Amino acid sequence: MADEALFLLLHSEMVAGLYRAAEQGEGENGRCITKLENMGFRVGQGLIERFTKDTARFKDELDIMKFICKDFWTTVFKKQIDNLRTNHQGIYVLQDNKFRLLTQMSAGKQYLEHAPKYLAFTCGLIRGGLSNLGIKSIVTAEVSTMPACKFQVMIQKM
Amino acid sequence: MAVCIAVIAKENYPLYIRSVPTENELKFHYTVHTSLDVVDEKISAMGKALVDQRELYLGLLYPTEDYKVYGYVTNSKVKFVMVVDSSNTALRDNEIRSMFRKLHNSYTDIMCNPFYNPGDRIHSKAFDNMVTSMMMQVC
Numbered sequence: 001m002a003d004e005a006l007f008l009l010l011h012s013e014m015v016a017g018l019y020r021a022a023e024q025g026e027g028e029n030g031r032c033i034t035k036l037e038n039m040g041f042r043v044g045q046g047l048i049e050r051f052t053k054d055t056a057r058f059k060d061e062l063d064i065m066k067f068i069c070k071d072f073w074t075t076v077f078k079k080q081i082d083n084l085r086t087n088h089q090g091i092y093v094l095q096d097n098k099f100r101l102l103t104q105m106s107a108g109k110q111y112l113e114h115a116p117k118y119l120a121f122t123c124g125l126i127r128g129g130l131s132n133l134g135i136k137s138i139v140t141a142e143v144s145t146m147p148a149c150k151f152q153v154m155i156q157k158m
Numbered sequence: 159m160a161v162c163i164a165v166i167a168k169e170n171y172p173l174y175i176r177s178v179p180t181e182n183e184l185k186f187h188y189t190v191h192t193s194l195d196v197v198d199e200k201i202s203a204m205g206k207a208l209v210d211q212r213e214l215y216l217g218l219l220y221p222t223e224d225y226k227v228y229g230y231v232t233n234s235k236v237k238f239v240m241v242v243d244s245s246n247t248a249l250r251d252n253e254i255r256s257m258f259r260k261l262h263n264s265y266t267d268i269m270c271n272p273f274y275n276p277g278d279r280i281h282s283k284a285f286d287n288m289v290t291s292m293m294m295q296v297c
Contacts, residue, residue: 046270052233053266057214132234132276134168 004078004100011101014039015117033120040124041131048129051075061155064133065092072129077101090155094126095148102147115143119151126151160240160257160293161225162186165265167277168235170194174280177241178293190239193219193227197237200229214262215255230258236265257292264288 018032051072058064069081073096083095101118105111119141127139136156143149162177177186196219216229221244230238238261242249264285268274271282 042272045276049232049234049266049269053262055233057231057233134235 008101008104011118011121014121019117033117036117036120037124037127040121040126041128042124043121044125044128044130045132047076047125048072048132052133058133061090061135062086064130064135065094065153068126068129069094076125090157092153092155094151094153096151097148099147099149102143102149106146108146112143112146115146115149116141119143119149123151126153161243162190162241163261163289163293164190164239165261165280166190166194166237166239168237169277173236173278174285174289176286176289176293186241189222189225189227189241193229193239194237196220196227197229197231197239201231215258217251228254228258230262232262232265238262238265260288260292 015032015036018035022032052067055067055071058067065084065086069084073079073081077096077100079096079098079100081094082097083093085093085095099119101122102115105115105118123139123141127137130137130139130153138154138156139151140154141149141151161179162175164172164176165174167173172187172190175187175190177183197216200216200219214230214232216231219227219229219239221227223244225244226242228240228242230240232238238258240254240257242254264282268280268282268285269276274280274282
């Protein structure tokens with residue numbers, strides 16, 4: 001359906017637009033990633049509110065992470081997370097072997113250094129969703145081979 | 159219909175509180191505040207299987223001689239508290255549930271409003287109208 005392509009194109013344009021604006025302005029590279037992440041944060045908060053409207057209450061943290069991996073990821077990216085690992089001490093690694101926002105770019109090493117820009121929004125999405133569910137976290141992402149990527153979620157104990 | 163409706167954030171401060179007989183407002187504020195304890199009790203009783211743990215609707219929190227207090231908690235730990243006149247015995251559980259659903263739907267719409275910062279007081283006209291429609295019958 002066309003709706004998937006819409007989000008992909010909008011997202012690519014968002015990243016490109018922010019970097020263009022940064023070049024004309026102060027030329028600060030690090031701020032763009034933060035802006036993207038903050039955008040994702042606010043969107044994640046709203047999205048989670050909508051998605052959890054009809055689901056039952058969550059029992060614990062693991063339940064919430066599983067919800068993110070299955071229902072949340074399916075609704076946003078039309079597939080589930082391929083692998084969830086945890087050390088049971090507040091660190092979760094979500095692995096997606098065919099990340100939708102990267103599949104259109106390349107399947108090799110060509111654009112590897114540009115990949116993090118495209119993951120920042122999704123990191124914010126996860127962080128915003130978790131924060132609305134009552135979990136403070138830090139989300140980072142890394143790409144070793146396109147289009148697979150890993151999101152690492154570190155839960156902050158308050 | 160409802161006499162007082164309150165939306166309480168997860169840090170337990172009110173995002174929205176409105177009562178219909180506008181004198182005696184402080185009494186309703188106090189009631190809602192005390193009902194928060196009961197809400198917390200119900201949420202944390204999850205391990206003991208006293209209530210249906212997976213449900214968002216909490217049911218009757220506690221009755222007093224003038225009115226009854228109902229609660230509902232969302233997955234983002236935002237609580238809705240509704241105070242209903244006791245003399246209105248025709249109000250059934252299903253109706254209360256549907257009123258909470260409407261509240262939840264309106265709250266979700268507010269969350270998705272890009273001009274709304276989560277944690278601010280709710281000033282939305284649409285939300286006001288929806289709450290008024292639930293409270294109007296009592297003069």
